[in-house]
Amino acid sequence: MKTIQVKAGEVVIGGDAPIVVQTMCNTHTQDIAASVEQCEEMVRAGARMIRLTTQGLKEVEALASIKKELRSRGITVPLVADVHFSPEVAKAAAGVADKVRINPGNFSADPSAARSHFAEFIEICKEHGTAVRIGLNHGSLGERIIRLYGDTPLGMKEAAMEWLNMCRENDFYNVTVSLKASNTLVMVTAYRLLKEEMVRQGILFPLHLGVTEAGNGDMGRIKSAVGIGALLQQGIGNTIRVSLTENPVREIPAALTIARYYDSGRAEASLRDIRMQLPGIPRKHYVSEDWNQFIIEASCDFGPLLLDKTIDDFEISSLCGGHPAEPEKLKEFKENLMQAARRKFTRPEYIACPGCGRTLYDLEKTFNEVKKRTSHLQGLRIAVMGCIVNGPGEMADADYGYVGEGKGKVAIYRGKEPVLRKVPQEQAIDALLKIIEEDTVN
Ligand code: SF4
Structure with missing residues (x-):
């Protein structure tokens, strides 16, 4: 239909x-x-x-x-x-x-x-x-x-x-x-x-x-x-x-x-190409133009299988732009994919909006800084949202949130509660970390 x-x-x-x-x-x-x-x-x-x-x-x-x-x-x-x-x-x-x-x-x-x-x-x-x-x-x-x-x-x-x-x-x-x-x-x-x-x-x-x-x-x-x-x-x-x-x-x-992966029929062909090896772990070798093409296409193939629990693990290798992908990068990709498919959580879960005309601060820079300073907090869900109009609702089930609140000001959320309001932007990441630390100690 x-x-x-x-x-x-x-x-x-x-x-x-x-x-x-x-x-x-x-x-x-x-x-x-x-x-x-x-x-x-x-x-x-x-x-x-x-x-x-x-x-x-x-x-x-x-x-x-x-x-x-x-x-x-x-x-x-x-x-x-x-x-x-x-x-x-x-x-x-x-x-x-x-x-x-x-x-x-x-x-x-x-x-x-x-x-x-x-x-x-x-x-x-x-x-x-x-x-x-x-x-x-x-x-x-x-x-x-x-x-x-x-x-x-x-x-x-x-x-x-x-x-x-x-x-x-x-x-x-x-x-x-x-x-x-x-x-x-x-x-x-x-x-x-x-x-x-x-x-x-x-x-x-x-x-x-x-x-x-x-x-x-x-x-x-x-x-x-x-x-x-x-x-x-x-x-x-x-x-x-x-x-x-x-x-x-x-x-x-x-x-x-x-879009092209599915429209061209290549995604369907790629799934048929996944080989089972002993002990029942699917594996595939990818030849891609670049790293982004590889991670996107491999995620399209293996992500749904992990998400639906059709498989529990997979093996992967890749030639990107004519060069074999480094084992360390492949390992990181695999961990990211397991987490994105909600099968194994090895890092914090970040929820960050793309920003729009309502965003009044440098969202990308702030998000990268928050990631850098919270990368050790495995298992926590941390949101960075552009505005207080839609941000608090859309960060859904985040444990903590950094939410833009007008020019130069930020609200810090614990769950759905704003615990600090109108924090100057320069102090806001410190304030967020302090609240997380206090909660962890208590
Ligand atoms: S949360 Fe606010 S700033 Fe972010 S995309 Fe939605 S409306 Fe735009």
Whole structure:
């Protein structure tokens, strides 16, 4: 059973269309020149859809200017408005953007009014041919859903179905869905449940896949490949974003590597190529152009098998760019993959958002510093989030959090509680470490 097709601007998602690679600007949307420049760079790198944070009506206006400028330069990439917390902003964005992402968990402050706001929003989308993404995240489900189902994959699926059914009641089908989580097992389980339910109901909406707050470097790429790969391998997923706490342009080669691996049929062939050796440990030799291609493709192959507990271990060797990979690097890759597939935890678990127009500090630099200073804290879940608006919800089940709180200020969280507020940025990593140390001693 195929998904229906959704159209955002000139891009078709779902049905027989190839996997659409997308990303998101981390510029301030009101900085029109910087946003246009970053969009151009993303398109050159291969992005086929670009999202921009749209937190208010001023950002909607800015989005209109960015779109106008891009079109005047002959760049037709669809622009997606990322809207949270305001149905009014969603309605305004629906007349400007090619697609609007809303988060059902925070679409309206008044849950009883959500239905009528949503119906009005959908009418505007119909009028302008605007697509919609129902973008749910583990950690930011609505209170009622959490009361009924907990913050679980089942809750994510149920919430998605409620909103998809509202679309159907309003005779609106230009809609995709995402159920992202930082935990690969939660994410994969949620999408599988949703696919099953959609099959039962006889209509498949296209799915946007992504592992949120995946972090950066090798681990960010490995986690994303495990979660996205586990689903694409089963024919689930039509558009993907690899979220990295790096310059977002660097997300695109990683996402393209995954998309091409599945679209070309090479992923399927590679799985057939995995050899079993005594005592029942699967092994494979990879020949790759570079290290990133190797870790992404190997994670797509072995990650899902580990995640689903089909295998407990694996052996791997690799020729990257004509050179055999060093044993130390292979060992580190294997440990990272075991952790990304949630089978063996040898390091702290980092949860870091990619940053967006709401981020008011150097997220990548801070995240690298936090990693450096906490690398010995095996088993702890430490979050570094760009903003206090969405960060605390989306860091889900982190033990500790470093959360941007306006210009130059940081909130430190223990679990879901902010234990320090408005800490000057220069003192914030020390403050975080002090709290962790005190808790460990006590
Ligand atoms: S948590 Fe990060 S990516 Fe999400 S809205 Fe805040 S800054 Fe942007």
